[in-house]
Amino acid sequence: MIEIRNVSKWYGDFQVLKDITEEVKQGQTVVVCGPSGSGKSTLLRCINGLEPFQKGEIIVDGVSVSDPSTNLYKLRTEIGMVFQRFELYPHMSALQNITLAPVKVRNKSKKEAEAKAMELLERVGIPEKAREYPANLSGGQQQRVAIARSLAMEPKIMMFDEPTSALDPEMIKEVLDVMIDLSKGGMTMIVVTHEMGFAREVADEIIFMDEGRIIERGTDISFFQNPKSPRTKDFLDKILM
Amino acid sequence: MTFQLAAFALAGGFLLGIITGLGRLSTRKWIFYPATLYVNFFRSLPLILVIFWFYFMVPLIIGRPLGDFLSAIVAFIAFEASYFAEIFRGGIQSIPQGQVMAAYSTGLGYYDTMRHIVLPQALRNMVPPIVTQCVIIFQDTSLAYVIGLKEFLRRTSLVDARELRSLELYLFAGFVYLVFCSIGTIASRRLEKRGFKR
Numbered sequence: 001m002i003e004i005r006n007v008s009k010w011y012g013d014f015q016v017l018k019d020i021t022e023e024v025k026q027g028q029t030v031v032v033c034g035p036s037g038s039g040k041s042t043l044l045r046c047i048n049g050l051e052p053f054q055k056g057e058i059i060v061d062g063v064s065v066s067d068p069s070t071n072l073y074k075l076r077t078e079i080g081m082v083f084q085r086f087e088l089y090p091h092m093s094a095l096q097n098i099t100l101a102p103v104k105v106r107n108k109s110k111k112e113a114e115a116k117a118m119e120l121l122e123r124v125g126i127p128e129k130a131r132e133y134p135a136n137l138s139g140g141q142q143q144r145v146a147i148a149r150s151l152a153m154e155p156k157i158m159m160f161d162e163p164t165s166a167l168d169p170e171m172i173k174e175v176l177d178v179m180i181d182l183s184k185g186g187m188t189m190i191v192v193t194h195e196m197g198f199a200r201e202v203a204d205e206i207i208f209m210d211e212g213r214i215i216e217r218g219t220d221i222s223f224f225q226n227p228k229s230p231r232t233k234d235f236l237d238k239i240l241m
Numbered sequence: 242m243t244f245q246l247a248a249f250a251l252a253g254g255f256l257l258g259i260i261t262g263l264g265r266l267s268t269r270k271w272i273f274y275p276a277t278l279y280v281n282f283f284r285s286l287p288l289i290l291v292i293f294w295f296y297f298m299v300p301l302i303i304g305r306p307l308g309d310f311l312s313a314i315v316a317f318i319a320f321e322a323s324y325f326a327e328i329f330r331g332g333i334q335s336i337p338q339g340q341v342m343a344a345y346s347t348g349l350g351y352y353d354t355m356r357h358i359v360l361p362q363a364l365r366n367m368v369p370p371i372v373t374q375c376v377i378i379f380q381d382t383s384l385a386y387v388i389g390l391k392e393f394l395r396r397t398s399l400v401d402a403r404e405l406r407s408l409e410l411y412l413f414a415g416f417v418y419l420v421f422c423s424i425g426t427i428a429s430r431r432l433e434k435r436g437f438k439r
Binding site: 045048050073074076077079080081083085087088089090091100101104105146149150152153 | 346
Protein backbone atom coordinates (compact mmCIF):
# COMPACT_ATOMS: atom_id res chain seq x y z
CA MET A 1 0.00 0.00 0.00
CA ILE A 2 2.83 2.36 0.91
CA GLU A 3 6.36 1.79 -0.28
CA ILE A 4 9.10 4.11 0.89
CA ARG A 5 12.37 3.51 -0.95
CA ASN A 6 15.66 5.12 0.09
CA VAL A 7 14.10 8.47 0.88
CA SER A 8 16.37 11.34 1.93
CA LYS A 9 15.34 14.89 2.64
CA TRP A 10 17.24 18.06 3.45
CA TYR A 11 16.25 21.41 4.90
CA GLY A 12 19.03 23.47 3.41
CA ASP A 13 22.19 21.77 4.63
CA PHE A 14 20.46 19.86 7.38
CA GLN A 15 19.49 16.31 6.52
CA VAL A 16 16.19 15.40 8.19
CA LEU A 17 15.63 12.01 6.58
CA LYS A 18 18.46 9.63 5.83
CA ASP A 19 17.83 6.80 3.44
CA ILE A 20 14.48 5.68 4.82
CA THR A 21 13.07 2.43 3.46
CA GLU A 22 9.83 0.98 4.73
CA GLU A 23 6.82 -0.88 3.46
CA VAL A 24 3.30 -0.81 4.82
CA LYS A 25 0.97 -3.48 3.48
CA GLN A 26 -2.77 -3.17 3.16
CA GLY A 27 -4.50 -3.44 6.52
CA GLN A 28 -1.29 -3.14 8.51
CA THR A 29 -0.64 -0.77 11.36
CA VAL A 30 2.90 0.53 11.66
CA VAL A 31 3.95 2.43 14.76
CA VAL A 32 6.79 4.93 14.49
CA CYS A 33 8.51 6.14 17.62
CA GLY A 34 11.63 8.07 18.47
CA PRO A 35 12.75 11.32 20.09
CA SER A 36 11.51 14.67 18.85
CA GLY A 37 13.39 15.98 15.86
CA SER A 38 14.08 12.48 14.58
CA GLY A 39 12.09 13.09 11.39
CA LYS A 40 8.92 11.13 12.18
CA SER A 41 6.47 13.91 11.38
CA THR A 42 8.47 14.93 8.34
CA LEU A 43 8.24 11.38 7.03
CA LEU A 44 4.45 11.45 7.33
CA ARG A 45 4.29 14.76 5.52
CA CYS A 46 6.41 13.36 2.72
CA ILE A 47 4.03 10.45 2.28
CA ASN A 48 1.04 12.68 1.45
CA GLY A 49 3.12 15.21 -0.43
CA LEU A 50 2.78 18.06 2.07
CA GLU A 51 6.56 18.32 1.94
CA PRO A 52 8.89 17.48 -0.91
CA PHE A 53 11.89 15.19 -0.56
CA GLN A 54 15.02 15.23 -2.68
CA LYS A 55 16.00 11.59 -3.03
CA GLY A 56 14.30 8.21 -3.28
CA GLU A 57 10.74 7.30 -4.01
CA ILE A 58 7.43 6.91 -2.20
CA ILE A 59 4.68 4.89 -3.85
CA VAL A 60 1.22 5.12 -2.35
CA ASP A 61 -1.39 2.75 -3.74
CA GLY A 62 0.58 2.45 -6.97
CA VAL A 63 1.14 6.19 -7.39
CA SER A 64 4.52 7.88 -7.05
CA VAL A 65 4.28 10.89 -4.73
CA SER A 66 7.26 12.75 -6.17
CA ASP A 67 6.26 12.27 -9.80
CA PRO A 68 5.42 15.78 -11.09
CA SER A 69 2.45 14.42 -13.05
CA THR A 70 0.84 13.02 -9.88
CA ASN A 71 -2.24 14.90 -8.75
CA LEU A 72 -1.35 15.40 -5.09
CA TYR A 73 -4.79 16.76 -4.23
CA LYS A 74 -6.38 13.57 -5.47
CA LEU A 75 -3.78 11.45 -3.68
CA ARG A 76 -4.43 13.23 -0.40
CA THR A 77 -8.12 12.33 -0.52
CA GLU A 78 -6.95 8.72 -0.11
CA ILE A 79 -4.76 9.48 2.91
CA GLY A 80 -6.35 10.77 6.11
CA MET A 81 -4.13 12.65 8.53
CA VAL A 82 -4.60 13.41 12.22
CA PHE A 83 -2.44 16.02 13.92
CA GLN A 84 -1.01 16.48 17.39
CA ARG A 85 -2.84 19.79 17.82
CA PHE A 86 -6.09 18.55 16.22
CA GLU A 87 -6.24 21.48 13.77
CA LEU A 88 -10.00 21.62 13.71
CA TYR A 89 -11.26 24.72 11.92
CA PRO A 90 -12.22 26.98 14.86
CA HIS A 91 -14.82 28.96 12.91
CA MET A 92 -16.87 25.89 12.02
CA SER A 93 -18.98 23.48 14.06
CA ALA A 94 -17.87 19.87 14.44
CA LEU A 95 -20.33 18.89 11.73
CA GLN A 96 -19.11 21.57 9.31
CA ASN A 97 -15.53 20.53 9.98
CA ILE A 98 -16.38 17.02 8.87
CA THR A 99 -18.59 17.83 5.87
CA LEU A 100 -16.44 20.54 4.23
CA ALA A 101 -14.11 18.30 2.24
CA PRO A 102 -16.71 15.70 1.17
CA VAL A 103 -18.92 18.52 -0.16
CA LYS A 104 -16.14 20.51 -1.83
CA VAL A 105 -13.91 17.72 -3.07
CA ARG A 106 -16.19 14.73 -3.52
CA ASN A 107 -19.15 16.89 -4.64
CA LYS A 108 -21.49 15.20 -2.22
CA SER A 109 -24.76 16.89 -1.38
CA LYS A 110 -24.86 18.63 1.98
CA LYS A 111 -27.52 16.22 3.20
CA GLU A 112 -25.58 13.15 2.21
CA ALA A 113 -22.36 14.51 3.78
CA GLU A 114 -24.14 15.36 7.01
CA ALA A 115 -25.68 11.91 7.27
CA LYS A 116 -22.24 10.38 6.83
CA ALA A 117 -20.76 12.83 9.35
CA MET A 118 -23.35 11.90 11.96
CA GLU A 119 -22.60 8.24 11.39
CA LEU A 120 -18.88 8.95 11.96
CA LEU A 121 -19.54 11.04 15.08
CA GLU A 122 -21.57 8.10 16.33
CA ARG A 123 -18.61 5.86 15.64
CA VAL A 124 -16.19 8.07 17.61
CA GLY A 125 -18.76 8.33 20.39
CA ILE A 126 -19.81 12.00 20.37
CA PRO A 127 -22.89 12.42 18.13
CA GLU A 128 -24.33 14.93 20.62
CA LYS A 129 -21.47 17.36 19.89
CA ALA A 130 -22.25 17.81 16.20
CA ARG A 131 -23.34 21.44 16.53
CA GLU A 132 -20.60 22.47 18.96
CA TYR A 133 -17.64 24.62 17.99
CA PRO A 134 -14.15 23.26 18.69
CA ALA A 135 -13.56 25.79 21.49
CA ASN A 136 -16.38 24.13 23.46
CA LEU A 137 -14.97 20.63 23.14
CA SER A 138 -12.38 18.91 25.31
CA GLY A 139 -9.07 17.91 23.73
CA GLY A 140 -10.12 14.29 23.49
CA GLN A 141 -13.39 15.24 21.83
CA GLN A 142 -11.63 17.56 19.40
CA GLN A 143 -9.25 14.82 18.39
CA ARG A 144 -12.11 12.41 17.82
CA VAL A 145 -13.83 14.97 15.61
CA ALA A 146 -10.53 15.36 13.74
CA ILE A 147 -10.42 11.59 13.19
CA ALA A 148 -14.02 11.66 11.96
CA ARG A 149 -13.11 14.53 9.62
CA SER A 150 -10.37 12.42 8.04
CA LEU A 151 -12.57 9.35 7.81
CA ALA A 152 -15.28 11.33 6.04
CA MET A 153 -13.19 11.24 2.87
CA GLU A 154 -13.19 7.44 3.12
CA PRO A 155 -9.40 7.22 2.87
CA LYS A 156 -7.53 4.01 2.22
CA ILE A 157 -4.79 5.01 4.63
CA MET A 158 -4.81 6.88 7.93
CA MET A 159 -1.75 8.66 9.33
CA PHE A 160 -1.56 9.86 12.93
CA ASP A 161 1.08 12.36 14.05
CA GLU A 162 1.37 12.04 17.83
CA PRO A 163 -2.43 12.11 18.18
CA THR A 164 -2.40 11.88 21.97
CA SER A 165 0.65 13.97 22.88
CA ALA A 166 -1.34 17.15 23.48
CA LEU A 167 -4.02 15.43 25.56
CA ASP A 168 -4.59 15.17 29.27
CA PRO A 169 -3.99 11.61 30.50
CA GLU A 170 -7.66 10.85 31.13
CA MET A 171 -8.51 11.69 27.52
CA ILE A 172 -5.82 9.61 25.89
CA LYS A 173 -7.77 6.39 26.21
CA GLU A 174 -10.89 7.66 24.43
CA VAL A 175 -8.78 8.58 21.40
CA LEU A 176 -6.71 5.39 21.47
CA ASP A 177 -9.87 3.29 21.65
CA VAL A 178 -11.09 4.84 18.41
CA MET A 179 -7.73 4.17 16.79
CA ILE A 180 -7.61 0.57 18.00
CA ASP A 181 -11.09 0.08 16.57
CA LEU A 182 -9.95 1.44 13.22
CA SER A 183 -6.87 -0.73 13.14
CA LYS A 184 -8.82 -3.86 13.96
CA GLY A 185 -11.36 -2.90 11.31
CA GLY A 186 -8.63 -3.35 8.71
CA MET A 187 -7.53 0.27 8.10
CA THR A 188 -3.99 0.72 6.85
CA MET A 189 -2.35 2.98 9.42
CA ILE A 190 0.91 4.72 10.19
CA VAL A 191 0.97 6.02 13.73
CA VAL A 192 3.64 8.21 15.26
CA THR A 193 3.17 7.69 18.96
CA HIS A 194 4.88 6.86 22.20
CA GLU A 195 1.86 4.98 23.52
CA MET A 196 3.45 1.58 23.86
CA GLY A 197 0.21 0.01 25.10
CA PHE A 198 -1.31 0.89 21.74
CA ALA A 199 1.71 -0.45 19.88
CA ARG A 200 1.55 -3.70 21.81
CA GLU A 201 -2.12 -4.18 21.02
CA VAL A 202 -2.34 -3.41 17.31
CA ALA A 203 1.06 -2.77 15.72
CA ASP A 204 2.14 -5.15 12.97
CA GLU A 205 5.51 -3.45 12.94
CA ILE A 206 7.25 -0.95 15.18
CA ILE A 207 10.07 1.21 13.92
CA PHE A 208 12.35 3.41 15.97
CA MET A 209 13.79 6.52 14.37
CA ASP A 210 16.61 8.76 15.52
CA GLU A 211 18.34 11.61 13.72
CA GLY A 212 16.52 10.89 10.48
CA ARG A 213 17.32 7.16 10.38
CA ILE A 214 15.36 4.04 11.14
CA ILE A 215 17.64 2.40 13.65
CA GLU A 216 15.46 -0.42 14.96
CA ARG A 217 12.52 -2.34 13.62
CA GLY A 218 10.53 -5.29 14.86
CA THR A 219 7.21 -6.99 14.42
CA ASP A 220 6.36 -6.67 18.07
CA ILE A 221 7.85 -4.97 21.05
CA SER A 222 10.55 -7.60 21.42
CA PHE A 223 13.28 -5.17 20.47
CA PHE A 224 12.26 -3.14 23.48
CA GLN A 225 13.76 -5.79 25.68
CA ASN A 226 16.87 -6.03 23.57
CA PRO A 227 17.59 -2.80 21.77
CA LYS A 228 20.55 -2.98 19.43
CA SER A 229 21.76 0.54 19.96
CA PRO A 230 22.45 2.33 23.25
CA ARG A 231 20.48 5.30 21.85
CA THR A 232 17.31 3.20 21.62
CA LYS A 233 17.82 1.81 25.06
CA ASP A 234 18.26 5.25 26.52
CA PHE A 235 15.10 6.49 24.84
CA LEU A 236 13.01 3.49 25.79
CA ASP A 237 14.09 3.74 29.40
CA LYS A 238 12.67 7.24 29.39
CA ILE A 239 9.31 6.53 27.78
CA LEU A 240 8.66 3.20 29.46
CA MET A 241 10.05 4.07 32.88
CA MET B 242 -17.91 63.12 -3.73
CA THR B 243 -15.82 62.34 -0.67
CA PHE B 244 -17.93 59.29 0.06
CA GLN B 245 -17.85 58.08 -3.50
CA LEU B 246 -14.12 58.43 -3.66
CA ALA B 247 -13.65 56.70 -0.31
CA ALA B 248 -16.00 53.87 -1.30
CA PHE B 249 -14.28 53.25 -4.63
CA ALA B 250 -10.84 53.47 -3.06
CA LEU B 251 -11.88 51.04 -0.36
CA ALA B 252 -13.57 48.47 -2.61
CA GLY B 253 -10.92 48.57 -5.31
CA GLY B 254 -7.99 48.75 -2.90
CA PHE B 255 -9.44 45.85 -0.92
CA LEU B 256 -9.80 43.54 -3.92
CA LEU B 257 -6.50 44.42 -5.50
CA GLY B 258 -4.97 44.19 -2.01
CA ILE B 259 -6.17 40.59 -1.54
CA ILE B 260 -4.63 39.58 -4.84
CA THR B 261 -1.37 41.39 -4.17
CA GLY B 262 -1.25 40.13 -0.60
CA LEU B 263 -1.66 36.53 -1.80
CA GLY B 264 1.06 37.24 -4.35
CA ARG B 265 3.37 38.33 -1.55
CA LEU B 266 2.87 34.90 0.04
CA SER B 267 3.40 32.93 -3.13
CA THR B 268 6.33 30.56 -3.38
CA ARG B 269 6.49 31.19 -7.11
CA LYS B 270 9.10 33.80 -7.80
CA TRP B 271 7.43 35.32 -10.85
CA ILE B 272 4.42 36.12 -8.68
CA PHE B 273 6.25 37.00 -5.49
CA TYR B 274 8.72 39.54 -6.85
CA PRO B 275 6.30 41.71 -8.86
CA ALA B 276 3.87 41.75 -5.91
CA THR B 277 6.64 42.68 -3.49
CA LEU B 278 7.95 45.34 -5.82
CA TYR B 279 4.49 46.81 -6.20
CA VAL B 280 3.89 46.96 -2.45
CA ASN B 281 7.27 48.42 -1.59
CA PHE B 282 7.04 50.93 -4.40
CA PHE B 283 3.71 52.46 -3.44
CA ARG B 284 4.36 52.27 0.27
CA SER B 285 7.45 54.39 -0.08
CA LEU B 286 5.66 57.19 -1.94
CA PRO B 287 3.48 59.91 -0.46
CA LEU B 288 -0.11 59.62 -1.62
CA ILE B 289 -0.16 63.16 -2.92
CA LEU B 290 2.62 62.30 -5.36
CA VAL B 291 0.74 59.26 -6.62
CA ILE B 292 -2.34 61.39 -7.19
CA PHE B 293 -0.29 63.87 -9.21
CA TRP B 294 1.31 61.08 -11.21
CA PHE B 295 -1.92 59.53 -12.27
CA TYR B 296 -3.36 62.92 -13.05
CA PHE B 297 -0.48 64.09 -15.24
CA MET B 298 1.17 60.92 -16.52
CA VAL B 299 -1.62 58.50 -17.35
CA PRO B 300 -3.14 60.86 -19.97
CA LEU B 301 0.29 61.01 -21.60
CA ILE B 302 0.47 57.23 -21.75
CA ILE B 303 -3.05 56.50 -22.95
CA GLY B 304 -3.24 59.61 -25.09
CA ARG B 305 -6.36 61.21 -23.71
CA PRO B 306 -7.34 62.93 -20.47
CA LEU B 307 -8.73 60.66 -17.79
CA GLY B 308 -10.82 63.19 -15.93
CA ASP B 309 -10.01 64.27 -12.43
CA PHE B 310 -12.44 61.97 -10.64
CA LEU B 311 -11.40 58.82 -12.49
CA SER B 312 -7.72 59.57 -12.16
CA ALA B 313 -8.14 60.19 -8.43
CA ILE B 314 -9.94 56.86 -8.05
CA VAL B 315 -7.25 54.96 -9.92
CA ALA B 316 -4.54 56.62 -7.86
CA PHE B 317 -6.32 55.80 -4.62
CA ILE B 318 -6.95 52.18 -5.58
CA ALA B 319 -3.36 51.65 -6.64
CA PHE B 320 -2.06 53.29 -3.51
CA GLU B 321 -4.41 51.75 -0.96
CA ALA B 322 -4.00 48.27 -2.46
CA SER B 323 -0.39 48.27 -1.36
CA TYR B 324 -1.45 48.95 2.23
CA PHE B 325 -4.26 46.41 2.15
CA ALA B 326 -1.85 43.87 0.68
CA GLU B 327 0.33 44.12 3.79
CA ILE B 328 -2.69 43.85 6.07
CA PHE B 329 -3.76 40.70 4.24
CA ARG B 330 -0.32 39.21 4.27
CA GLY B 331 -0.10 39.75 8.03
CA GLY B 332 -3.58 38.37 8.60
CA ILE B 333 -2.98 35.29 6.53
CA GLN B 334 0.38 34.64 8.16
CA SER B 335 -1.30 34.79 11.57
CA ILE B 336 -3.14 31.56 10.71
CA PRO B 337 -1.11 28.55 11.88
CA GLN B 338 0.40 26.40 9.14
CA GLY B 339 -1.29 23.38 10.70
CA GLN B 340 -4.68 24.66 9.55
CA VAL B 341 -3.50 24.70 5.96
CA MET B 342 -1.95 21.25 6.29
CA ALA B 343 -5.16 19.89 7.80
CA ALA B 344 -7.15 21.29 4.90
CA TYR B 345 -4.70 19.98 2.31
CA SER B 346 -4.62 16.58 3.97
CA THR B 347 -8.35 16.19 3.33
CA GLY B 348 -7.75 16.85 -0.34
CA LEU B 349 -8.89 20.48 -0.44
CA GLY B 350 -7.15 22.61 -3.07
CA TYR B 351 -5.50 26.00 -2.70
CA TYR B 352 -8.64 27.95 -3.57
CA ASP B 353 -10.99 26.09 -1.21
CA THR B 354 -8.43 26.20 1.58
CA MET B 355 -8.08 29.98 1.25
CA ARG B 356 -11.77 30.56 0.76
CA HIS B 357 -13.12 28.37 3.57
CA ILE B 358 -10.29 27.94 6.07
CA VAL B 359 -7.68 30.68 5.95
CA LEU B 360 -9.51 33.84 4.84
CA PRO B 361 -12.49 33.56 7.21
CA GLN B 362 -10.12 33.27 10.17
CA ALA B 363 -7.66 35.81 8.84
CA LEU B 364 -10.39 38.38 8.14
CA ARG B 365 -11.44 38.19 11.75
CA ASN B 366 -7.90 39.05 12.84
CA MET B 367 -7.74 41.79 10.25
CA VAL B 368 -10.82 43.76 11.29
CA PRO B 369 -8.93 46.32 13.44
CA PRO B 370 -6.23 47.19 10.88
CA ILE B 371 -8.75 47.24 8.05
CA VAL B 372 -10.95 49.71 9.89
CA THR B 373 -7.95 51.87 10.69
CA GLN B 374 -7.10 51.86 7.00
CA CYS B 375 -10.69 52.81 6.08
CA VAL B 376 -10.52 55.78 8.40
CA ILE B 377 -7.22 56.81 6.84
CA ILE B 378 -8.66 56.47 3.33
CA PHE B 379 -11.60 58.63 4.31
CA GLN B 380 -9.26 61.34 5.55
CA ASP B 381 -6.88 60.93 2.63
CA THR B 382 -9.62 61.67 0.13
CA SER B 383 -9.01 65.29 1.05
CA LEU B 384 -5.73 65.04 -0.85
CA ALA B 385 -7.65 64.81 -4.12
CA TYR B 386 -8.04 68.55 -3.52
CA VAL B 387 -4.71 69.08 -5.22
CA ILE B 388 -6.01 68.04 -8.64
CA GLY B 389 -9.05 70.23 -8.32
CA LEU B 390 -11.50 67.50 -7.43
CA LYS B 391 -14.47 69.00 -5.61
CA GLU B 392 -14.36 66.72 -2.62
CA PHE B 393 -15.41 67.85 0.80
CA LEU B 394 -12.36 69.92 1.77
CA ARG B 395 -12.18 71.57 -1.62
CA ARG B 396 -15.81 72.59 -1.33
CA THR B 397 -15.15 73.95 2.12
CA SER B 398 -12.40 76.13 0.75
CA LEU B 399 -14.59 77.29 -2.12
CA VAL B 400 -17.25 78.35 0.32
CA ASP B 401 -14.55 80.03 2.37
CA ALA B 402 -13.44 82.05 -0.63
CA ARG B 403 -16.96 83.36 -0.94
CA GLU B 404 -17.90 83.82 2.69
CA LEU B 405 -14.50 84.60 4.24
CA ARG B 406 -15.25 82.74 7.46
CA SER B 407 -12.26 80.44 7.63
CA LEU B 408 -12.30 79.61 11.32
CA GLU B 409 -15.91 78.40 11.45
CA LEU B 410 -15.76 76.58 8.15
CA TYR B 411 -12.59 74.62 8.86
CA LEU B 412 -13.72 73.80 12.37
CA PHE B 413 -16.93 72.47 10.87
CA ALA B 414 -15.01 70.43 8.29
CA GLY B 415 -12.89 68.96 11.06
CA PHE B 416 -16.01 68.08 13.01
CA VAL B 417 -17.51 66.24 10.04
CA TYR B 418 -14.36 64.16 9.53
CA LEU B 419 -14.26 63.43 13.24
CA VAL B 420 -17.86 62.25 13.35
CA PHE B 421 -17.53 59.89 10.40
CA CYS B 422 -14.23 58.43 11.54
CA SER B 423 -15.56 57.89 15.05
CA ILE B 424 -18.56 56.05 13.67
CA GLY B 425 -16.14 53.79 11.79
CA THR B 426 -14.07 53.12 14.88
CA ILE B 427 -17.09 52.31 17.04
CA ALA B 428 -18.51 50.01 14.40
CA SER B 429 -15.23 48.13 14.24
CA ARG B 430 -15.21 47.61 17.97
CA ARG B 431 -18.70 46.12 17.76
CA LEU B 432 -17.68 43.90 14.89
CA GLU B 433 -14.59 42.73 16.74
CA LYS B 434 -16.55 41.73 19.84
CA ARG B 435 -19.05 39.80 17.77
CA GLY B 436 -16.24 38.05 15.95
CA PHE B 437 -14.75 36.72 19.15
CA LYS B 438 -18.05 35.40 20.39
CA ARG B 439 -18.59 33.32 17.26
